[in-house]
Amino acid sequence: MISDILITICVVVGGLFGLIGSYGILKLNDPMSRMHAPTKTTTLGVGGVLIGSMIHAVSYEGHVSVHEILITLFLLITAPVTANFLAKVFINQQTKPQDLPTPGACKLWATHDKPEHYAASEQPEA
Amino acid sequence: MNHLLIAPIVLPALVAPFIIMTLRHHIDLQRIFSIASNVLLVAIALALAAQAYDGTVQVYELGNWQAPFGIVLVLDRLSAMMVLLTTLLALAVNLYAVGSKWDERGQNFHALYQFQLMGILGAFLTGDAFNLFVFFEVLLIASYGLMIHGGGTRRFQAGVQYVVYNLLGSSLFLFALGTIYSVTGTLNMADLAVRVAELPAADSALIRVGAIMLLLVFAIKAALLPLHFWLPASYAHAPAPVAALFAIMTKVGAYSILRMYTLVFGPDVPVVDGLVGDWLLPAALLTVALGAIGILGAKEIGKLMSFAAIPSIGTLPTAVSLFEPAATAAALYYTVHSTLSAAALFLIADMIRERQGGEIEAKPLMPQSGLISVLFFTAAIAAAGMPPLSGFLGKLMILDAARSEQTAIWIWGVILVSSLVTIMGFARAGTALFWKSHGLQSHDTMEEPEIEIESYAEGEAPAAIPRPAALPFVAVFSLLAGLVLLTLFAGPMSRYAAATAQDLFAPRAYIETVLANRDRPVLDAHHGADSHGTDSHAESSHGTDAPEAHDQSEESH
Amino acid sequence: MKLLNRLLPHPLLTLLLTVTWLLLVNRFSLNSLLFGFFLGLLIPVATQPYWPDRPKLKKPLKLISYLGLVIWDILVANIVVAKIVVFMPNSKRRPGWVEIPLDIRTPEAIATLGGTITMTPGTLTADISAQGRSLLVHCLHAPDPDEVRDEIKTRYEARLKEIFE
Amino acid sequence: MSLFLIAALPFLGALFPALLIRAGRNASASSAAMASGLAFIGLMLHAPAILRGEVVQVGIDWLPALGLNANFFLDGLGFLFATLILGIGLLIILYARFYLSRQDPMGQFYTYLLLFQGAMVGIVLSDNILLLLVFWELTSLSSFLLIGYWKHLPEGRQGARMALTVTGMGGLAMIGGMLILGHIAGSYDIHVILEHREAIQSSDLYLPALVLILIGAFTKSAQFPFHFWLPHAMAAPTPVSAYLHSATMVKAGLFLMARLWPVLAGTPEWFYIVATTGLITMVLGAVIALFKDDLKALLAFSTVSHLGLITMLLGFGTKAAAIGAVFHIINHATFKAALFMTAGIVDHEAHTRDIKRLGGLRHLMPVTFVIATVAALSMAGIPPLNGFLSKEMMLEQASHTYWLQNPYVIGGLATFGALFSVAYSLRYIAHVFLGPKRADYPAKPHDPSFGMWASPAFLVVLVVLIGLFSAVLVGPLVDAAAGAVTHEHVHAHLKLWHGVTPALYMSAAAVIGGAILLALHAPLERVWNALPRPEAKVIFDAIVGAVTRLTQALTARLHDGSLTRYALIMVSFTAIIGIYAYVSGTTGAPTRVMQGFGILPIISWICLTVATACIVLFHRQRFIALILIGIIGLVVSLSFNYLSAPDLALTQISVEVVTIILMLLALNFLPKETPRESPALIRLRDAAISIVSGVCVGGLIYALMLRDFAAPSISGFFVENSYKGGGGTNMVNVILVDFRGFDTFGEITVLGIAALVIYALTEAVLSTRVRAYLLNRKPDIDQAGDSHPGLMVVVTRMMMPIALMVAAYIFFRGHNLPGGGFIAGLIAAIAVIMQYMASGFGWASERQHLPYHGIIGSGVLVAAATGIGAWFNGVPFLTSDFGYVQLPGLEPFELATAALFDLGVFLAVVGAVMLALESLSRFAWQPGISSEHAIDINPARDIPDASTAEIEVEQGYDTMPLPTGPASAPNETKED
Amino acid sequence: MIEYAYAFAFACFAVAILLNLWKILTATEITDRILALDTMFINAIALVVLFGVLLGTEIFFEAALIMAMLGFISTVAYARFLLRGNIIE
Amino acid sequence: MELLIASAVGLLTAAGIYLILRLRSFPVILGTSLLSYAVNVFLFATGRVVINAPPILNKTATDVTYTDPLPQALVLTAIVISFGMTAVVVMISLGAYLSAKDDNINMDDTADLQGEDA
């Protein structure tokens, strides 16, 4: 019974967060903010379901199931890369260096750091 | 256990990876291995033909799984003949490729060549419908590689079309196989024969759709109108040795039609009654006509040869479409002829291209013009079906076989008229290529021939100086010699073809041999040869107390 | 020790892989353990060229407590952010960029920090400076960017510096 | 001498002249003469028997299945023709030796000539109509070579092609006729056919057979309306004309009519077709001949006329007419060959054949004059020469023959023709040799050497002798030949004087009228030239040209290189045929009920259909299309999962990713958008066809899914045996590696080949100027900085061992649970690709030391070797074996050869995917890309002097080295 | 009760997937399309896991695992294409 | 369920063919991809579809239904083969594009058919 409650909580929370994540992509009004939304799906959404699945295995199948952890781990490891790349796409396509905070002593963020930015004056004609 | 039966597939399947693993940078060693493999294949094919000569059907059960459950290879007169023809052709063409140094113009020629052979030979030998698909794909993908061997814009463009068109064909093949499996529940051809014959009428619509789609697939390969469009450009733009080898590829389609539509969807099977003959003949005849028309219209030697290949391609199904032993025997004889003659034509076209470019027009006299003109004349006679070579005999046989058909007038008319047009086309080309040059002023010889065709990739100059290499001539001569032998020994050859045709229309022996073991118990048969203690275990696994954990993985239930 | 080093050149990775194997197999048995260990030995050697300069973790155990911290933060932040996404009108939300100057230098450490930032909802690692001395972080709703920066630096970077450097 | 040898000698002899030409022209000619002469002697050895009326027969089986056998027979008719062919052949060989110039390749000439001679001998000796056809077509081919012998002359080439086309056409028609004839008679052997007169003439197929055979005969013998090719064949050297176009080849048609006379002749059809054609040809040829100024053209049309004469005689179908025909064949051969040779001599000496430029040669070339005059008079039918005799016989027969009950038509027209014949014959004498000597010959003519006039002289002697002593000299021969033609005993009464007969009056009228005509030649010629008349060559050329243009247009239209249209035709055709096949069969009612579905299928269905539709709508934006393809891949994979196919789901999703990567790699170089090119109507049409096809396919699978197998599926066997026989519980995997392992073997071969093809293609492309283009190519997007972000690099480094672990897991469990070598291979490959994507092509490939070619090769080899291993167990290729091993303290685990096979699959997949992607990546290689570091921005590299770095930061930019060189890159902090 | 929970979660993820699909089709930013596809992958993983739990089988685990791994690869590939044109350089 | 699958297969086929009929190589390749999805699902469905009956032998239980494993094996082979084919066609069309600077799928192949021999 307790396991049922736990499973229910996990699964319902997971489902909710999955939905919220996808809803966020629709609702949020600027591209960078939208990139935050899937984090919920990744973490609590899938995570909830996976934990539910683990508990389910113990209480219904009668054995410990741990491989769900791997999926979570994979998602946790890879999601930042995805976000990083999408953010870079956004920065590259939609921002100029002056739109962003200046990074400390240097003048540019890596995405904006391309040859033409500083070679404009002395770039040999290709 | 006669492992010779699978040797034609395994040998190239070993040689090709060996070449790519160890000999990638040694073209001479590649050549040696490739040709040695080819020679060996000829020997194997001869041995197989000798075994099949008396009409015995041999079955090779791969993985020791009996038909219809496992895949089988089947050797009968027909497959033996096709295998022998393929290996002989391949050897001659390989010699040409080496002699003309075509094989150096790109990467991986010999490996792809061996794989191509593997695919073709597998298609001829297999007794399983899906395995036929697999071998079709093997031969196709190897042919894609060979088709674009050496590169060049036009060749790439033609290559894309060739691939896309065949992708459509492959899709259709799978639709057809799926339908057939879904109705009959089997994939083995012999088993299909049994089951299709017993199908209730309620399944006829579905099996008819499957059968007709399968036929269309083979018709694509056989380049039957209106599914032939892939052929002219592909052949014209393919490297010559490859085009020559392709001569057998269209025969794979014709072979498959012959096999499936005598064995499985034979003329006396009720559910597919009247399905095939209705349009196969018109399509075949139109193909013949179209090829002839193309010959007359061709302005480039490669195109000419491509279109010259089409009438012979169409002649085959014309005979097959009668679904009658005499016509089939004629078709088989003609198959051998048209394969060799088409290959010879493509190689000769290459010799001409090498020396003076591909346009059919007067050019300064090419080196070895006399010799090449003799070859051209001979091959043209063969291709046009003029006497005394085998093409004439083959056509006579087909016409003779068709003479009591309702449609004889059409068959005769189209074949004879297209022969005439072919003759005219070749005469036009031959006089332009070899005679007109005599009429040119001598100062013309100072001009470099302008090369426009794509067989020379960018930066690749045609061999301006005649190559002294004898090997290309040896290759062409041997193909033509094959035609002469085919003519001289027309009697025995036609007897073999007649016997083959008889086999095809009386497939009982084939079916019974293939399905002989269908009720063999598995364990005895499968692990009968083992002696190392696993037997008892395997047998015990019959029960419910099988070992629960193998290594790490096991059931979760 | 040297012998052990040679036999077990990448002990942490081997351990990680063995555990991965057991997770994959999802059922503990001696067979699995041995086989997983065997692969765990083999694969790091095979993939060695692709991971030059593997960092030596100074305090590997601290990594575990760090992970616990992050998981907790994820839980909390999820709820916070969910509220923002669902209930807060876009007009009231204050998204913005934050620059996080870095004290850590090891790529692995920076990556871990970047990953942590992204995985805790509400913040997202967007870019790194052209010299690798700061991270560009985007905030979903950050009325006070400095607070975000300080929290990241103290809560995560400091710990990571301890672990990696 | 055996008939085989007689027929074969010319062919054997054909080998020598070309080979011996190095030994000199005489050797070449002698060898040709030797072969011909030997055959002639061999033939003469049979003369006594033949003249006694016997028939010599030999034969061997060649193609008994068809009834085509190498059967020869020699009777009077064959003997007559063989004598002409070989005898005149010898004379021509002699004549040609002197006629041909030094520039002409004489060896070739004799080779062709002997080939032709052999073919002709073959025709007349054949006892099998199919064999006869073989030789028949050979004459067309060899005459093609002979007519075109002077390759530099356009007329020669065109004449040769025209002759080949016309006679080839006739030959092909004849094939049809012969096959019908053989069909009626039940044999293709001539002596058998000749015994079936009744059966043949009463058959429904008689008329088609007759017409087809006659087309063959008429084309060969230049009968109206096929006569036009013969004059154009005169472009050949004169010996050829003399041989082919007077004595032999053109007579092949006559021979055939004579040969089949017993079974074909005697019917009204025969009479009206053959006699009428002959008559028209005779008159027409004679009239045209009179107005030809070219000596050879004159002779050519005269030949046409005389062939018509003989044809007409054969057409009469009476014995007497047949005798006349046979006799005239002999006579025409002698005088016409002689005339051609004299024309050749004139041409050779005067360098012109134009009658208008000749005249008065009597004074310069007396010998030639005598020969030509005698021969021409014979042609005119002047007694006592041989031409007179046979012409009398012709007129006699003509005067007795009714045409549509009219007794005068044939006689009158025959006389009219004879009249013109006299006129042109006399013109040949008068306008060439008589008259005053001229000063403007192109060359200075004089009689040639003896070798050149010996042959015509010999023939002219025959002309005179036969005229005088016909009964003695050729009587028995005519009897024997005519007997063979009519199949009756014949005794011909050959004599000069038959008394005063209608024929004599007709003959006299012809001679007188002919003389008058010649006198009026000049005004008549003006009238003739003013008359509009169809020029056969123009018509022929127009027809051939039109046909050629039509075929070119058709071919070009059909094969215009439009794959779109090819595909459209294929799809439509398939749909039509498929619908036909379905409609023409019957379908039973569904045997299964449709299953319900839950939320997952409906979601998947929506995603799939929407994404598919959007791909079609948005396909011009290629990148978006690729994203949508990703959805479809995901949904299909999900569906496989849902529908109990976990292996498929895994495979689909893995393949999907690799495909996307591949497409993205390619799209980098391709245009990013597809222009809208098809008009709306075309798109509508395409959409209609697509929808019809889709409905067909969907309907088909729907119908299939709702019916059960007609018989139990073989799958039951796999369920039954996959564990106990294959040692695995994952049936799909056991099928793949065991039951149907051979398919899988083919499949990995396909994959390996694909990679080889891609590699070869890359090499081919990069070996051209494309390489320079690629090196100078500017990216068509605004490239972001930091091409290898550290976050990604670190994560992939971390992921790689884990991914390989997963691959190993998938691999090892495959036999029992979803997985296997293929998926494992893809995952392993993807693990490596991750490194390529994260750390860069250069960096990653530097760390890869195993050549991908080798991995592919080893994969295929391992799989093959596993298969071969079974042979040593005495079982077939790919027979698997498995067992369970128990180590102390451990649970038993399975060892199976199938796993080894799967390893081959694994290796092949890894190698193939990597080779393909690596090849493709090489397109993008640019010299400026540094592969020294995996991570572009790595502050760890600055640690040694972090303090200075702080300062230098302000001077520039921390980035990868520029392609333009270090001088322009103000950054020094990177060096470490 | 637990069935309702599963059904609820199922419905949530299903709707989420539809929302993702909607975003992919209607997005104006290319990043949003990729983002939505990536999220769709993740939602699909959840569905697969849930489905496995519902059917009481572990047979779908690998599918989920591999989807997690490969969804990442394809997303990165798409993004890299937009960033650099060349996804392997 | 069958209706969903059949309509999906039909739609994929239709879309695939429509794209194959376009004029540029890239949409054509997309079309072949779609078509091969259709083919794979078609082939798969010929074994009739069952939910929750994976072809993994349950050695402990009897009376277990399994879906037809054979079409699955066939589809696996087909997927792999079509992957190889797709890779090749992508590469050849890329080669053609780079060589010709034109990705039109149709080539003008009539050049060597024109003209007339005198």
Ligand code: NA
């Ligand atoms: Na985040």
Ligand code: NA
């Ligand atoms: Na975060």
